[in-house]
Each structure stands twice: as C-alpha cells, then as structure tokens.
Amino acid sequence: MAELSHAPKGSAVAAPAGTGAATARRRPLPIPHLGRFAAAVGRRVLMLAILLALVFAAVELLPGDAATATSERGESAADIAARRHLLGLDRPVWERFWDWMAGLFTGDLGVSARGEKITQMLADPFPNTLLLAALAFVLTAVASVALGCWAAARPGRLIDRVIGHASTSAFAIPEFVVSVGLLMLLSLWTGWLPAVTVAGADGRPATWTMLITPVLALVIPQTGWNTTIVRGALADQAATPHVEAAHLDGLPVRRVIWRHALPGAVPAIATGLATSTGMLLGGTVVVETLFNYPGIGSVLASAVSTRDTPLIAGVVVCAGTAISLVLLTADLVRARVLGSHA
C-alpha cells in the first residue's frame, strides 16, 4: 500500500481497494465528505425504492396474476377470486407496495403466493448466490488486473494482441455457451468435476468442487470485459507525463506499471468491476439454472413466472442492496483517488 503514495495526485490516494470503514479508521473523513457519503447512500436507497416500485408496477402489467398462476386447474372463478382476496391482490397496487415497503423496515419480506415466508425462502439461496458471485468477483478482479498488466507490459507485442483478442471474444460469448462448454469439458467428458450442484442438509453445496464450474462460467466473460478496461486504462496512463517520465528514467517496465500507471488507472478499473457486479448477479440466473445451483437466480426465474410480486421484490432487495454496496464502494474509491475532481 505504501508504494501507492507515488501516484500522480499522491496525497489524494489512500487505499483504493480498501473498504470505506478501513479508510475512515486510518484518516477520519472530514465533515463535508461525510455529508457527500450520506448523500450517496441516500441516492442509492432512493434508487432501490424506485426500482421496487417499478417491480410492483411491471408485474401488474404482465398478463395474469399470482392467483391464476398458482391455482389448480380445478378451481372455479369463485375459488380463484377467493384466493385473490387471500393474497390481497384485490387491493390497489400502490397500497400493496406501501404495505410491503413498511414491512421491509422490520425485516419482513412478506409471504410468497404459495404462503411460504419469503425471508425463509431466501435465507439459504441469497448467501449461496453471494458466495458464487463474490468468488467470481474476486477471481475476475485478480485475473483481469494480472492479464491487463501483462498485456500493458508488452504493448503491441504478440501477447498483448492475444490477450486483447481473447478478452474481447470471452466477453462476447454468452454465459450459457461458456457454461455448456465447461460442463461438457470438465464434467461429462472427463468426469473431473460434478455436473450439477446438489445441496446438503445445511442448504449449501454438498462439496466445494461443485462451485468450480459455475464460478468459471461467470468469471470467463467478466474477465474478458475487465481485462479490456484494465488494458485501456493502463494505455491512457502510459500517455501521461509522469509515466512517460518514469519510462525515460529507465525504470523497469513492471515497476512503472505497478507503481506509476496502475494507481492512476484505479478509478476506471473500480468502475468497470462495479458494473461487473450487476452482470455477475444477472449471469447467475443463467448459470444457476444450468448447474442447478441453489441461489436466488432460480428463485427469481420461477417467481416471475408465477407473478409472485413480493418474492420478486424480495430477490430485488437482496440483489439490489449487494449491487448498491459495491457501486457505493466504487464511488468512494473514485472520490478518494480523484479527490475534488470527482
């Protein structure tokens, strides 16, 4: 971390990858910053609330409702009306939204269209998805920075071009193609890894090996995307006077990239990784289905098909909070690195 003080706007850089809390401990945030932080949090919370309102409205626009979608074929119109009343679907949508939001503050996410407690339905799947996405996120970050630096160290040479093409095509392949490919290769042909995830009595994948293929399926496209960003940001930095100066001073390439170019590239990289969070969580819907991974992606897919608004909203709250936290961290990182220019 100490090396980072050589960065362009030296004084502004503290701990680019550190959490807000860690930063605060080292150097207390002045009050204006705290205000800005609170405003950023407020914006994110507001965004989430708007998103939830949109979810309620969007489900309303879909044909059918939870009462018809979860009915048995034998039920008469009167039975379905009774169920509609039971589910509270005969009340106006804004009223249901309001009640649900009120419950949210007490940690109550309501019940699904089939009468199961939503907090309970998400208690295992959400941590499972977080685990999958977090592993994929860390691996993506490490791999893309490493590959980006490697390519930047040999600009225009063969390895730079190979990494460039490979990352573009990796990002262009949809998750499900990557998934099917990995499934064939690592499991069905070779028998090295399990083909699907089977959960045990604790609700977690029965063995850790079951995580490998789903994580890889998420990491490969996202690494493609982020490597391109890292490489691009490093190229921008290479053109700045202080990096050129370091080159002319005859410093080894590796040192120039690591100590002089990379710190300046951090805001762009952080933003790139932050946008990846959304794509990673989105990708889990596909990946979880293909590998039967017990996460919120599969809950969401089925909740949409049964018009189960509270359940969809519950998934959105979980995923939205996770994404918001990451975006907030990225904002903070940018703010710290770029200082008042942010």
Add this chain to the structure above:
Amino acid sequence: MDINRRQVLLAGGAIGAAALLAACSSGSGDTAADSSGKGGKPRKGGTLRIGALGRAGAITRDPHGTQANESDYLILALTFDTLAVPGAKSNTVPRLASWEPSADLKTWRFKVAKGAVFHDGTPATADDVVWSLRRLRNTPAGAARLPGVKNADSITAEGADTVVVVSEYANADFPLMTRFATFVMKKDTPDKAVAKAPGTGPFKLDWYRNGNARLVRNDKWYGGTVYLDAIEVTMFETPQAMANALFAGQIDVASNAGPIAARTAESRKDIQVVRRPDDMSMPIVMRTADGPFADPRVREAMRLVVDREAMVKQALSGYGNVANDIMGTGDPDYAKDIPQRKRDLAKAKQLLEDAKFDLSKTYELYTTEDVSGIADSATLFASQAREAGIKIKVVKQESGTFYEKTWLKGDLYTNYWGTNDSVLFFASKTLLSGAGQNESGFDDKEFDATYRKAIGTTDKQARAKALHELQQIEYDRSGYLLWGMADGVDLAAAKVQDLPKLPGYGRVQLENVWLS
C-alpha cells in the same frame, strides 16, 4: 422474458445433449450391461438418490396446498398416505383406507387400514382422516379436489376407524379423486407445524431444505416391506440439469426427465429408460358450442386430417402412442374395440364441403410452451392441415395469457392433461355439460345421460356398457382431437429395480424400489 430464457436454456441443453451423444457413441461401452433391469429377488438396503423437477420460487410444504413442484409432491407422497392410490388392474386401489358405498352410491364409508401408525407412534384414526379431509375441503381448490362433497360437514367419523363421506350425487367413481391430495395428517396439526408433521407413509422425513429432502424407511409401515434404507430427493429446475446429474453419477433416478433427455440416454448402456405409457395427453380442443368448429362434420374432418404416427414421431420424439380421440386412454375400461381413426384426406375434404367450411379463411391455433412437445404438435398439425387445404396459423401464448384469454373460450387450442387413467375423470370434468372445465363447450344430452348411468350404477355390466357408449360419443362428436399420448419417461442407473410403471402420479410410488 422468462420464456425466452427457457428456450435459450433448452437450446443449451440440446447442444449439450448432441455433443454428449457424439462423445458416448464413440466408444466407452465399459461396465455396462451387467444388470439388464430384471434383478431377481428384492434386496433390502441402500440409499436411492432421485431427482425431481421443481422451482425454488414455487416451493410448498403444505400437503393440501397447490403443489406445482413434482419434487414437493414426491416428498409429500413418500411421507403421507392418501386414502387411495393409482393401480394397474384397477385405476384406484386402497392405501390408507378401503371403502364401501351405500346402495345409492352417495354415501361412502372409508375404513382406515389396520396397523396404520403415524411416524411418531400414534395410531391413525378416523378422527385424523376426517380432520385432514375437512382441511382439504376447506382449501380454495377444495370443491374440485373432493368433487360432490358439499362442505366439511359432509365428512364425519363413525367409530374409531370409519369415515363417512356423503356425495351430493351418485358417484360410483368417488374414490378416484381421493388418489391425489387426501394426505392424512394428525388431527389438529397447526398450520405452523405442517412442514414437520408426521405422516403414515412408507418413508419418514429426515430433513427438508429448500426443496431438497432426505427420507428414511418407516419400518413400521402397514403397507408391506419397504426395501430402501433412505431416499434423497434433489430438486431440479430443468430436465437437462437433471439428466446431466444422472450421467455424471450424482443421482440414481431422473424422475419424469422427458423424451429429449431420454434420447440422449438411449446410447448409454449404463442407463435404463423407463417408459410409463399414457402419462400425458395433449389434445387439440375444438369449440363445439359455437364458431367455425361447431359443426360435428368439421370436427370429424379435422380428426381425419391429422397424421397421428407423424405427430408421435416428431412432437413426442417417438416416446408415445397414437390415440383415438377418446380421453382417458389408460383406463382399464378403455374401449380398445373402437376402430383406430386414420388419416383420410379425401373424406375430410368431402366433410368440409358438406359443412360449407370456409377454406379461404385462416384459423388461429393457440398453444403454449408449458410442456415439452406441445408447441411442436400445434405447428405440425398446422402443416398437416394445409395438405387438406385448411389454413391454420399457430399462435404461441405465454402460460398466464393462455389460461386467462384462451382456455375454455377459444375456438381452437392445445392443452394438456396429466390424469389419463380414467374415462370418467374427463367425462365429469371436461365433457359434461356445465362442467367447470368444459374446454370445448360440449353440451350433449345423450352424453350427460350416459354419464349419469355410468356413475349411478353398481352393476358391472351396465357400467361397462355405459362407459363404452360414452367413449363412442366422444369418438364421434366431442370437441377433442386426441392424436396421441406421451409416455412419462424416467431415467435410472442400471442398479435401480422395480421402478413405478404407472402414468401420472403413479411415478411417486417408490416403496417397492430396490437397489441390486
């Protein structure tokens, strides 16, 4: 959006399947064929790992709730007993109860099986059954699940082991409907305790979590010897993932995996493909009440236009049989003697001409993607109809839209049914005039009278005659074009023996299964 994703995933599975096929046919016939499916004398022991379809958002633990997940239903059916279960020789055989009707076929006495005991040791009594049936009757779908039972008061106990159920009308087939959801719990089980409530079934719940479960043998089961030590149920969102799990050796049985997975498995000698005939009907429904198909000659023409063999081969991948426009093909009393209707374009054209059917118009055939093969069947039929000069345009609808806008109302649409071992089931639910699910608006006085005759008699011969007449009417003039029946297809490792062969809910009867 959801549909698209599913299609994409199906495509992914298909790519996988094709590649797998190539990989497997190129050798590796290693340890196969050592046990060819007939395993000799049943052996006790072992854990069966079974996969069943289900979706995380649709999980329900209530035996009297609406179970959309096959996995949930499987777990419930292993833990709890219903009064009756599907059978082979008779479509309804006793389980937790045997029965005796009154002479007028309105009052039914169910006697609780001797030795039936809940998993916690308390004996199952008439009070428990009454409480459970009443609970079922009081659910929103209660009227459909216990048809003819006016309300909870129609169910009473008579002594310690007899339950009296009164039907509003004479119904010789009353026990049939008790096969599906009459799961018996202990009296006064609170709603909160339902998820862990003890049943009387062949297996006891060890744990349940997020749709997956482990069950252990109930050594005290009254219904006979149970061989397996334990059953582990894993929920799968797609048949493809479930088949992959089987191919990778992570599960032993893929329940209801379907024809696409089965085709992949055909080339593997270490996997058995178990077909359960008459599992699913996917009729084309033509509106009889009004509209372009109201003339019975037009409907007959449509039935003569379809190429049934081609439909089974292409829409069902060959996993099925041709049918004869009569619903309930798995019924032991199914009329096998009514001649099989075959394609006859000349006759069809003549009938259409006689009926002055407008051939210049394009007719819309509504379909869904709800079950594998149904949309294909619609497309295929449209192209076959074109050969007779009938222009049909297939319109795919999302499930919710279909049930709201098309079902029970449309002129021409596809639908599917999972209970196919009873002619009377369809007669009462979908063909009787005024029935709640009369899909084609069928209103036929003769049919109604014959139906009442069939369910209102205890005389075997009179009943058989009435049943045959019913089927003849259906063959001649109902709103159904039933071209074929899809097999239920289970995939299993070679060591799994005596898997259920019955269609529909019969697939959950795992108490006789053993591992060689």
